[in-house]
Amino acid sequence: MSTVVALKPVMAAVSAAPAMEKVAVAPEPTFSAPAAEAAPRGETLRDVLRAVIPPLFGFGLLLGIWALVSMKNASIPSPGLTWDAAVKLFADPFYSNGPNDQGIGWNVLASLQRVGIGFGVAAAIGIPLGFIIGRFSFMNRMLDPIISLLRPVSPLAWLPIGLLVFQRADPAATWTIFICSIWPMILNTAEGVRRVPSDYLNVARVLGLPETKVITRILFPAVLPYMLTGIRLSIGTAWLVIVAAEMLTGGVGIGFWVWDEWNNLKVEHIVIAIFVIGIVGLALEQMLLLLARRFSYETR
Numbered sequence: 001m002s003t004v005v006a007l008k009p010v011m012a013a014v015s016a017a018p019a020m021e022k023v024a025v026a027p028e029p030t031f032s033a034p035a036a037e038a039a040p041r042g043e044t045l046r047d048v049l050r051a052v053i054p055p056l057f058g059f060g061l062l063l064g065i066w067a068l069v070s071m072k073n074a075s076i077p078s079p080g081l082t083w084d085a086a087v088k089l090f091a092d093p094f095y096s097n098g099p100n101d102q103g104i105g106w107n108v109l110a111s112l113q114r115v116g117i118g119f120g121v122a123a124a125i126g127i128p129l130g131f132i133i134g135r136f137s138f139m140n141r142m143l144d145p146i147i148s149l150l151r152p153v154s155p156l157a158w159l160p161i162g163l164l165v166f167q168r169a170d171p172a173a174t175w176t177i178f179i180c181s182i183w184p185m186i187l188n189t190a191e192g193v194r195r196v197p198s199d200y201l202n203v204a205r206v207l208g209l210p211e212t213k214v215i216t217r218i219l220f221p222a223v224l225p226y227m228l229t230g231i232r233l234s235i236g237t238a239w240l241v242i243v244a245a246e247m248l249t250g251g252v253g254i255g256f257w258v259w260d261e262w263n264n265l266k267v268e269h270i271v272i273a274i275f276v277i278g279i280v281g282l283a284l285e286q287m288l289l290l291l292a293r294r295f296s297y298e299t300r
Contacts, residue, residue: 077268085268099252100260104273107257108280111246114170114253115238118177122234126182127227130189131215134223140190147186155180155241159248169249176245177238184233192226193219228292235288239281 063079070078077085093105133140158179162172196219204214246255254277261269 075267077271082268082271085266086272089269089272102252104254104257104276107252107254108276110252111239111242111254112280114174114246115177115235115242118174119181119235119238121174122178122181122238123185123231126185126230126234127189130186130227130230131193131219131223133186134190134193135215135219147183151183151187155237156244156248159245163249169251173242173245173249173253177242180241181234181238184237185227185230188226188230188233189223192223195226196222225292228288232285232288232292235284236281239277239284243277 066076066079070076070081089104093103095103096106129143133143155176159172159176162175163169166172166175200218200222201214204218209217242253243255243258246253247259250256250259254273258270258273261267261273
């Protein structure tokens, strides 16, 4: 009798086990995937805010200082007055009323054309010369003193030489762009050639590769990031110099346009030109920076 009584709790527990198992099993949550996607979206939003908000504060501070200065000095146009002038100016940026009265769009294009020609000639000469200087120590010792002597000279000091040689303002300005653009490309390309690992060149020497294949198969891929850095520095310098050169030479160009607006006492147009020059220079540099990142081994 006692044995039967003792077995009753055990039998009750066994009979209740399936019911307990059914209660213990819980359905899988259906919100795991959206929760996993929410974190990257939140991080992306924070990254966007971190990238956008500081520049907005910076531009807001600049506009505030500008407005305060214009209130103290009546000769400086306010941001509102400059904005109204910009709306009228860019309503027809490509008008033409003669060779000395053209819209700001034509003047920017004329400056970009001069920069393109001078920069292109500098690249065609400076990059191969940088390869030669970096590859052959004799050429490095021969040309390094000349480059060290001429590189610190102000680009505008070369403008009278250009006027004397070419007898015209337009090629003289292009000459000035050439002479200021060539140095960064020479120096960066030569430095890139010097930094090529010696093991690469030793393997090429063992295989008996000709110099042309050494340059095209070994040196050029390794030097390309340095070369693009020199190109990016050169284009920024060229855009800086062309404005000052055009102020001195006259004709059509953004530098001459700024000087002409100063003679007409249109200060708001000068402020607009400052922003245009900065935006164009920033666009040129960013395009070359993206190109440099495309060929950089560090981003692969």
